[in-house]
Amino acid sequence: MFSIGELSRRTKVKVPTIRYYEEMGLLAEAERTSGNQRRYDKAGLERLSFIRHARDLGFSIEAILSLIELQDHPDRSCETATDIAVSQLADVREKIKRLKLLEKELKRISDGCDGHGVSENCYVLASLADHELCEREH
């Protein structure tokens, strides 16, 4: 059994975040000492590691809630899990796509001015004022 601080150290999840996960229902309510402090065991540690890893991969709290629900029922079909993963992958790909468009335009904009001029003639400001200068939609 270890304290919330110890759990935090082992998982690299900050203490208030652990409490937040508990409040959100991701972590079961921990056992308490007679003085009301949380105590965790190996199961708690594993669950928090799971949550942390999923968050690192960009899954939302809501998605993780479903995933955990599934994990708690080893006999259920895992279809939902794959669905969630596939949709997360699609999300990430969408984001990459969008960011690449932004990168192109931002590179053009940044390269357009060395910062030694005056606001009035600045290509950065002109570009922001006029989307027509952009090479594509973004």
Added chain:
Amino acid sequence: MFSIGELSRRTKVKVPTIRYYEEMGLLAEAERTSGNQRRYDKAGLERLSFIRHARDLGFSIEAILSLIELQDHPDRSCETATDIAVSQLADVREKIKRLKLLEKELKRISDGCDGHGVSENCYVLASLADHELCEREH
């Protein structure tokens, strides 16, 4: 002179968002009719277009505030503008980098299970539980 709704239509910025930008100091306080409704002119339209374009490119409200400040002083050095653009580009590149790592892992995870199995044996759930299965840091 046109109403906030008309401005919204022309810029594709929602009405409450326009009011929000005003509150944040991005838009000057609009003139009002005798009945207290906002009225805008060409200058207001152009400024909102600028803001909208900058937001579409991912600049923060705070950054846009600086950019507008600069735009209002045509004689100042534009160094800040380039700095902001360069740092925004760096941000975007960082995000792309990170998302590409996520994409790799998520693809592996998604591909690892067709969803026809049972939760207990699901590669998706196993992967989330164990970062060791990941090919790289992410």
Added chain:
DNA sequence: CTTGAACCTCTAGTCACTAGAGATTGTAGA
């Protein structure tokens, strides 16, 4: 038994909006 780090709960703040309530105004048709 004392000290002080760690813990507790609760509230509020972050960012860039978005939603809704309840009241007022603008405008077009009768």
Added chain:
DNA sequence: TCTACAATCTCTAGTGACTAGAGGTTCAAG
């Protein structure tokens, strides 16, 4: 001119995933 009613107004609260801080209590080492 009157009447609908869409559009506008202000204000408050909610979103997601935390983070910060206040003010009080508990744990564990010495």
